[in-house]
Amino acid sequence: MSREDYWWLALFFILYTGPWGLFAENTRDASVGIPLFSLGTGFSFSFIQVFFIISFLKALYLNPRFLSLFRSHFQLIFVYFGFLLLIAVFYSTKPGIIFDDLKVAVFWGFVFVLPALIRKQDEAYRFLFLILPVVFLVFIDAIYFLFTGGGYIYYLIYSASPVRDFELMTGLDPEANIRFAPYGWHAVLLGYIFSLALAQIDRKHSVFLYMTAMAAFAVVIISATRSWFIIFGLIALFTMWRSKRIKSVVVLSGMFLLLFFLLFSESSISREILGGSLQRIFTVFEINREGYYLPESMETKFSVRLPPQLDLIRQNPVTGWGFTENRGDVDVGVFGQWVEIGIVGLAIFFYLWYDYIRLARAVVRDHIIPVQYRNLIAVLLAGFLGLLISHFTTNQIFGITYYTVLIPVYFWITDIFLRGAYSIRAKRIAS
Amino acid sequence: MLKTGGDILKIPDYPVKGALYLYGLFFLLILVYYILPLPFRYQ
Numbered sequence: 001m002s003r004e005d006y007w008w009l010a011l012f013f014i015l016y017t018g019p020w021g022l023f024a025e026n027t028r029d030a031s032v033g034i035p036l037f038s039l040g041t042g043f044s045f046s047f048i049q050v051f052f053i054i055s056f057l058k059a060l061y062l063n064p065r066f067l068s069l070f071r072s073h074f075q076l077i078f079v080y081f082g083f084l085l086l087i088a089v090f091y092s093t094k095p096g097i098i099f100d101d102l103k104v105a106v107f108w109g110f111v112f113v114l115p116a117l118i119r120k121q122d123e124a125y126r127f128l129f130l131i132l133p134v135v136f137l138v139f140i141d142a143i144y145f146l147f148t149g150g151g152y153i154y155y156l157i158y159s160a161s162p163v164r165d166f167e168l169m170t171g172l173d174p175e176a177n178i179r180f181a182p183y184g185w186h187a188v189l190l191g192y193i194f195s196l197a198l199a200q201i202d203r204k205h206s207v208f209l210y211m212t213a214m215a216a217f218a219v220v221i222i223s224a225t226r227s228w229f230i231i232f233g234l235i236a237l238f239t240m241w242r243s244k245r246i247k248s249v250v251v252l253s254g255m256f257l258l259l260f261f262l263l264f265s266e267s268s269i270s271r272e273i274l275g276g277s278l279q280r281i282f283t284v285f286e287i288n289r290e291g292y293y294l295p296e297s298m299e300t301k302f303s304v305r306l307p308p309q310l311d312l313i314r315q316n317p318v319t320g321w322g323f324t325e326n327r328g329d330v331d332v333g334v335f336g337q338w339v340e341i342g343i344v345g346l347a348i349f350f351y352l353w354y355d356y357i358r359l360a361r362a363v364v365r366d367h368i369i370p371v372q373y374r375n376l377i378a379v380l381l382a383g384f385l386g387l388l389i390s391h392f393t394t395n396q397i398f399g400i401t402y403y404t405v406l407i408p409v410y411f412w413i414t415d416i417f418l419r420g421a422y423s424i425r426a427k428r429i430a431s
Numbered sequence: 432m433l434k435t436g437g438d439i440l441k442i443p444d445y446p447v448k449g450a451l452y453l454y455g456l457f458f459l460l461i462l463v464y465y466i467l468p469l470p471f472r473y474q
Contacts, residue, residue: 007449014457022461034464122443129445130453157465202442373440420439 005055005117010130012051016405019137019184021154023047049103056109059116066112069359069415073352074111080345081105081400084322093324101323104401110408115415124416128194129205132212134187139215142222145180154183180223186406192216192232193383194413196239200375210249214256221278227394231386238382242375301394306332312339320345328399336396349398356384360414363421368428373421380414
């Protein structure tokens with residue numbers, strides 16, 4: 001790695017999120033993608049794992065001190081993960097299972113790597129600017145999906161893809177409800193929140209930032225993910241209310257939507273799929289209607305997926321199952337996390353969430369800091385609350401092996417802007 | 432560790448050159464690892 005570490009870390013992030021489903025074939029029998037680096041049987045590493053190891057070693061060499069506003073929280077989490085590792089050994093878990101989990105869990109190490117390698121504020125901005133266009137790559141994939149009636153750009157490259165041999169056909173009407181699987185989702189999620197947050201203080205790039213946010217929203221609509229539609233919608237409404245820039249946002253989004261629908265009114269296939277996606281999305285507004293039934297996937301979550309998780313919790317409520325064969329289900333939110341880390345682990349995470357909210361809220365309410373800057377922190381806080389809403393209702397965000405890069409990036413960016421707020425405050429008081 | 436001495440409100444220009452190199456490399460990797468091996472792939 002060179003002095004421009006932010007550039008390399010941006011490259012890592014792009015390959016990690018895998019827009020278009022590329023670079024995700026991390027199995028030995030995959031015939032495409034970057035090959036695995038093997039040191040022997042059962043001891044192989046993917047490109048991104050090797051990348052992490054190198055960056056971790058460099059961070060350790062440059063600055064072995066772990067300095068973050070959330071240092072004590074993450075240190076506690078890592079110690080607890082170590083304890084769970086011991087428990088897994090105690091339960092005689094197969095080494096292969098422990099090792100596979102560890103290979104993903106190590107990405108939590110980015111909470112240390114990012115602040116150690118990206119040390120200047122302008123480099124942090126550049127890192128963000130570099131990763132935002134991934135949202136447009138996913139958006140192009142979504143448009144291609146609509147135009148071709150369910151095709152992906154990946155098919156153009158490799159039609160017999162082993163990672164694409166499933167179709168998302170869940171929904172009210174399977175015929176009209178083929179859903180787009182947003183490969184590169186982590187970049188879309190981060191891109192949405194960060195672009196809206198940056199737009200509060202960055203007038204120079206505001207068109208680019210708002211376009212990024214709209215493209216991310218469009219991806220959510222096409223993929224017909226109801227929970228994220230609600231969360232993205234709430235963040236957008238909150239942002240508009242905070243920034244009081246409703247007029248410019250409405251004009252921009254109106255232009256975008258017009259272009260979007262004009263584009264798709266030409267093709268009957270895309271019209272059908274988009275209609276199906278909107279139909280599924282809009283079921284969230286029908287909950288109060290008489291005779292409303294829970295959509296199939298919600299019902300499945302409560303009746304099929306949750307009970308086995310509750311059984312696992314009952315068997316081991318205090319410490320959780322950690323790195324053993326007993327898994328948390330990613331689709332039942334916090335219950336999956338409870339299975340993994342138990343009530344003790346949950347308490348540590350509550351401590352982390354509480355302090356994030358406390359620190360961000362203190363800046364938002366601090367009138368010495370300029371209002372635009374406080375709006376930026378407010379959007380980050382709203383995004384974080386959105387992640388928590390998702391985590392407590394549907395998709396598990398926090399866990400040993402989930403979102404292991406997204407969460408460190410989110411906390412690191414918040415850390416930077418909180419420190420920035422303290423520095424602004426100190427300067428204003430001194431002057 | 433982030434240097435807090437700088438002005439956080441001083442936002443740099445979009446790194447056009449860096450982005451071109453980055454996404455150029457991204458597409459180059461697609462070419463090398465997905466498109467060029469096509470003729471040699473057995474199915």
